[in-house]
Amino acid sequence: MPALKITAVRKAMKDEAKRAGAGKPVGRAQTKAQGGVKRSRIQTRNRKLILDAALEVFSAHGFRGSTLDQIATEAGLSKPNIIYYFDGKEEIHVTLLNQLMETWLDPLEQLKPAGEPLDEILAYVRRKLDMAQAYPRESRLFANEILQGAPRMAPHLEARLKPLVDEKAALIQSWIDAGRIAPVEPRHLIFSIWATTQHYADFEAQVNVLMPEGGIFPGAAAYLEMMFRRMLTV
Amino acid sequence: MPALKITAVRKAMKDEAKRAGAGKPVGRAQTKAQGGVKRSRIQTRNRKLILDAALEVFSAHGFRGSTLDQIATEAGLSKPNIIYYFDGKEEIHVTLLNQLMETWLDPLEQLKPAGEPLDEILAYVRRKLDMAQAYPRESRLFANEILQGAPRMAPHLEARLKPLVDEKAALIQSWIDAGRIAPVEPRHLIFSIWATTQHYADFEAQVNVLMPEGGIFPGAAAYLEMMFRRMLTV
DNA sequence: TCGTCAATTTACCAAATGGTAAAAAACGCG
DNA sequence: CGCGTTTTTTACCATTTGGTAAATTGACGA
Known part of the structure; x- marks a missing residue:
């Protein structure tokens, strides 16, 4: 039961952070296309790589049928690295x-x-x-x-x-x-x-x-x- | 690593059994529509319940987006009971x-x-x-x-x-x-x-x-x- | 009505999966 | 070059999910 609680708390904290607009200390890359979101060369390249890969995978298997690992492999990046650029599977899809x-x-x-x-x-x-x-x-x-x-x-x-x-x-x-x-x-x-x-x-x-x-x-x-x-x- | 091996063996045994046409000791219900597969009243009713539920769920979420639990709930049966009537998620879909x-x-x-x-x-x-x-x-x-x-x-x-x-x-x-x-x-x-x-x-x-x-x-x-x-x- | 086989439930498990934490590596600017 | 920042990797974790084993209950014909 404690495990559940911890997760709930962690999730709540994350939601909070999102609502407050306070990004993680590291990786402000995932702030979406709001105002001027100056992106580095690497960010531009990798976001494109990820979106291309995601298009390939999502279009072939649907949202739930696709995994982050598939997208990561297709993009030639690691799974955590993908999460570094996008908040999660859902955000990639929505983008x-x-x-x-x-x-x-x-x-x-x-x-x-x-x-x-x-x-x-x-x-x-x-x-x-x-x-x-x-x-x-x-x-x-x-x-x-x-x-x-x-x-x-x-x-x-x-x-x-x-x-x-x-x-x-x-x-x-x-x-x-x-x-x-x-x-x-x-x-x-x-x-x-x-x-x-x-x-x-x-x-x-x-x-x-x-x-x-x-x-x-x-x-x-x-x-x-x-x-x-x-x-x-x- | 042993865990993996055990699984592999179990899987192999299951495939073997399938190939040999040897059903489980209990539950010969899942033998597909081959020759005359006399089905009891209960079997007829429950297979229909399951297929109806599966149609509802699969059509709304796709194959990978659907879970056996959803189908079970929709059918008003338990998950293991569903597996009693069909060899697995895939067989339901194919049927x-x-x-x-x-x-x-x-x-x-x-x-x-x-x-x-x-x-x-x-x-x-x-x-x-x-x-x-x-x-x-x-x-x-x-x-x-x-x-x-x-x-x-x-x-x-x-x-x-x-x-x-x-x-x-x-x-x-x-x-x-x-x-x-x-x-x-x-x-x-x-x-x-x-x-x-x-x-x-x-x-x-x-x-x-x-x-x-x-x-x-x-x-x-x-x-x-x-x-x-x-x-x-x- | 009783015994046997069919049907169902309970209690699990291993793998897959989305995601995280923290350390290591690479980058780039003064 | 040196150093702070960005990017990437390594090592995990909790949950979900398809599926199983074994015990329990229910149906039904002799």
Whole structure:
């Protein structure tokens, strides 16, 4: 029973320290990206090494399926050294997710009112598919998180994704109202773009079984362009 | 070091026993669905309880994110009692996956040469969407497994899914050759049907953030029917 | 109703895992 | 170069977790 108590106390102290913003005497490296967090060359390099390794591991096995040892090995660092740079497994994951969200939003942000509506949307499909091809690990990391109910991402979804989707859905609706594309529910349209493009990254294992010949992306691009073109042409 | 050795020996003995097909003296319940495995009323009931609980837990947290204790609690049984019915966590998971595969294949199996091609395909979309709505846990269990690279399912994918997809892709191609639907790559068509329908189950957490109003499925059904109708109409 | 086999519980264990403490090593600046 | 600071390593620890052994209870047919 004493062991339990000691742990509880230690944990409480740690939480306290966190709340007070008082870092450990050694290793102020883990203070997150708040104000100006001047990072040394070594810190920059190693944080990147760790995040790269974590992306590899988390995207392949999910959060709970990944271990610090795996990440450490992949990064070529020792486990305690990883804890020196990040407060723990969870913080690495959250950092990755936060970074990812911006990258993920980017293609949709580029959907602009200027230009021909159909071309704009098809270009968006294209960007999304390119993204799935270029960053399959990021796509799977994201998919994993959402599949588990977005436990560490719900706030971000609400704060960053929702406003953007609201904005772009309104834009698409305005195109519809102007009779420039066929009438469809904008949000379902967006969902179908996400689903079809990300499928090639997230379900790669299945796709590879069913279409063994390498290079599915050219065919996918042609198929999706045709699909959305036909659907949206007035 | 001796501890390690003992474990190794114990493990080896267990593997041996498995290979030889010699079950434990007590509990022949875990012999899998081979020949006639007459199961008592209690066995039938408890295996079902366990599989139901495991579906709930595995679909929510993934394989590695789930614990036997969670499954036991959910099933209302004790952990050792669970091990009495299944050889271990892995066997529960595999059993679930195998069962699931049949259910999952069913809607595609119903795609038949008779009838109007467009109606056949739209009915397939409908069945898939109904399935996502009625069995979201199954959909997520499957998605989880594929996301992780299908480690426990690759053989099944190859043996059951691939032949079926080959067959139905050929059927769709024959419809195209006969000029009865618009020409599209049959496999990409199938992928897009899977992706768009399962999206509503697998990414439910995200969908719920972006479309707070309950009952997205009616809208999804209308949208998807329109989408595939427009794409496939000659 | 009684004995036997099936089912369940109790009490464990070893390994894996996230994390820590403290000493050693490397860095870099005056 | 010398010395304080940062970074890394070594040696641990507590908890969690999958799984087991053995004793106990329960079901059910002769």
